[in-house]
């Protein structure tokens with residue numbers, strides 16, 4: 001079955017190849033104005049300018065469904081490469097604590113934060129977790145997310161980490177959108193290992209990882225490399241153990257402090273180094289010269305009232321950057337990528353074109369999904385955002401918080 005989508009005001013991010021974008025290239029967003037798009041079996045089959053649409057395609061073709069986009073912009077769906085979508089409960093009590101002046105580190109020190117989420121998750125059944133996560137997944141798809149990475153890390157025991165990863169595997173198996181799983185056992189030290197860090201690292205390496213590998217539950221390994229959490233050396237050891245099972249690192253670094261996370265990410269050839277709120281000049285230079293993608297999470301910086309990542313400096317030094325939501329109950333209780341791109345323009349001075357590239361093709365790279373999704377490219381999945389009538393691409397980011405999505409198409413079908 002073929003579908004012709006005609007009268008597209010602007011077809012955004014049309015590419016013949018899938019290169020990772022860095023530096024100046026991030027501002028180049030190839031678009032076709034007044035375009036058509038052909039979708040077949042859920043995949044992009046062709047595109048072009050309306051004036052070049054061959055009449056032979058439409059005449060006497062009973063297999064063809066025609067959709068009039070009526071002047072909508074069409075973008076590839078957002079590729080959200082950093083989320084903690086599986087969690088047991090919200091944490092608005094900590095939100096109030098933060099309003100009253102406690103910091104993220106203060107809350108963690110008094111047993112809140114990640115340990116609070118782990119506590120809530122331990123008593124929740126796999127089915128209940130799955131149902132809650134599936135609802136969130138449907139919600140973010142309706143907001144235009146067409147591929148997603150999801151982390152474990154609120155388990156912090158063999159049993160609970162496996163439970164989280166099995167939930168992610170079940171979400172993946174539904175085939176709604178591409179899903180990648182990251183094992184984040186090293187998210188925090190559980191209370192019983194407070195004075196025995198070595199014991200917890202051993203548990204990760206000797207028990208969690210072999211079980212995860214046996215059931216093929218993860219694609220990436222993640223570590224929260226941060227003061228009071230995992231040191232750069234510990235991060236390296238855990239990554240190397242994961243790499244033995246074929247898991248490539250994707251790391252939390254430089255959120256609250258700069259303790260060697262960037263060097264470690266580069267050393268272990270991490271797909272991405274994520275957060276980057278606290279970056280020294282040498283961190284920026286190192287990351288920019290490396291193959292590791294710098295993934296920035298503006299809604300987390302906003303929610304925690306932290307400095308935003310130095311997007312301009314990174315881009316101007318030639319870095320490959322991505323944008324993601326960090327959807328989680330503690331630092332970004334929103335998976336709305338439309339808000340992420342707006343905030344990146346408003347607070348991080350990224351150009352609208354740069355934010356689209358960072359949140360689509362580069363986000364796909366940050367999940368190693370660049371051959372499947374992230375641009376309007378023949379053979380990629382037809383996961384598409386149809387906008388309401390907008391005067392320009394920049395209007396999407398400018399008109400922050402307003403819902404400018406008319407429809408979302410996943411694998412060639414409107415949801």
Ligand SMILES: N=CN[C@@H](CCC(=O)O)C(=O)O
Pocket residue numbers: 084113114117224252255300326328329330331332
């Ligand atoms: N910073 C570490 N992990 C999450 C937050 C986890 C939480 O607070 O529950 C993040 O990416 O922001």
Ligand SMILES: [Zn+2]
Pocket residue numbers: 082083084252326328
């Ligand atoms: Zn995170």
